[in-house]
Amino acid sequence: MCGIVGLFLKDKALEPRLGELLSDMLITMTDRGPDSAGIAIYGAGAPGKVKITAQSADPENEFKGLVAELELAGVAADVTLKSTHAVIEIAEDAVADTRAFLARKGLRVMGAGESVEIYKEVGLPKDVVARFDIRAMGGTHGIGHTRMATESAVTTLGAHPFSTGADQCLVHNGSLSNHNNLRRVLVKQGMKFETQNDSEVAAAYLTSEMAGGKDLGQALTSALDDLDGFFTFVVGTKDGFGVVRDPIACKPAVMAETDQYIAFGSEYRALVNLPGIETARVWEPEPATVYFWDHGKAA
Template sequence: MCGIVGLYLKNPALESQLGALFEPMLIAMTDRGPDSAGFAIYGDEVADGCKLTLRHEDVDYNWEALAEQARIELDAEVSWFRNDTVAVFKIACPADKATAFVEEKASDVLILSAGHSIEILKEVGLPEVIANRFNLKGMKGTHIIGHTRMATESAVTMAGSHPFSTGEDLCLVHNGSLSNHNRMRLELKRQGIHFETENDSEVAAGYLMHRLQQGDSLKLALENALRELDGFFTFTIGTRDGFAVVRDPIACKPAVLAETDDYVAMASEYQALTSLPGIEKAKVWEPEAAKIYVWERS
């Protein structure tokens, strides 16, 4: 089943409240996805260099040793902080160089996200538990997308939970199922796209990354996705500058959008939006089938 939610702030004055506004939205989707939960938050921008969200199975992993090694081998300034099971590294070098270092020198470390502003945090468990573990309520930022998972065709694992990121500052959450993901995965691997899981949602994220690498705008990449990704889906996509929502041509998976002068919000069910300020005066509508909705700061 699964539930997806997203919140894009148009009013900068609300950025200090992003996590507090979003937490009840995520928890409201518990009945749709009690197995695992996660979110991608955009903020705390690194203008010169990159930011990596890293995870290791060992809760006592020596992140400072990895940071010191990165300082020496990348000849770059490195700062980091730990948030429960993940560590967020800020490195004064390009993201491709930083990710290559981690993949070579710390192959047992999982890179959840890379970019300038994105942080992905996800784990197995109830959405409320995950929100508390990562202190979602206290987080600041410009926009955020999240997912609660009910695994029906695969094991309940952290790696299989959403969001999925396959490129800098790009991530995706998905409600639905793709029928041609195995063939598409093989084609994308031949194009150099790397996958960590067998989840069909990661294929969708990889497809979008490939199209962006080919020069597509986000809107054009989604138009191509509507033609080439077969199945039923609602996607919410996060980027450095904003987010997008699209449903398949049949639109059998639920979705609702709400917009005010202060924000744009998306959820699988309206009940997840009821805690937002001014929702009673918001423009509320069901996104049309195969129509692409994009909000970007640029």
């Protein structure tokens, strides 16, 4: 079943509250999928820097001395520890070396980019939100997901959001029927997969399309032709936020827009505590229709 939420802020005055607002939205969706949850927060990045969010099943031991180990590997890094996750900030030319180091240590990469931080774990949304102190985080936009596993195991890697490109991630409600064929095509293109989840394939597909020069709106439009099944996608990129439903649109979805924000929820109740919701323009996104917003651009 799953519950998905997204919030794109137009009013800078709300940016310090992004984590708080998105957390409340996601927790409201708990009964749509209580086995795991995740949130991606997009905030201001430092020029010339990249953040890699890594996860460990044994953070007490594996994160101990992480800065010193990275230095020995030739990587200067600032590290912020949050429960089972570590946000590693490095120079943009050190990404490959850092990823190689993390792979040697057996640490999992949740996401990477100039502005995104991704936190996900097994457990209820309220517990995931609390363990990573999401409420205290500010930013410009974010997406979240609470999962009911139907296609693959209940694991940290199987939780959403899925990120397969820099500053890009996806949450999904539904099921794809042609993901195995598409996975084989993407593997031939050089894409790597860490789970059997069909949603990871959808994320990789969009990464591939955007690497070919398409913007988010164009990549989501292509997905309507190339992906079979039933789905609602909410996607985050460095600059924005997009939504698309399959042509049947059997999964529930609602959106709201005010002068301050654009919000998405699997159900309206996810939106009821947003400021000014009583005067928002509220609508159900149309089937096979792409909605996306970035800085000054909408479709």
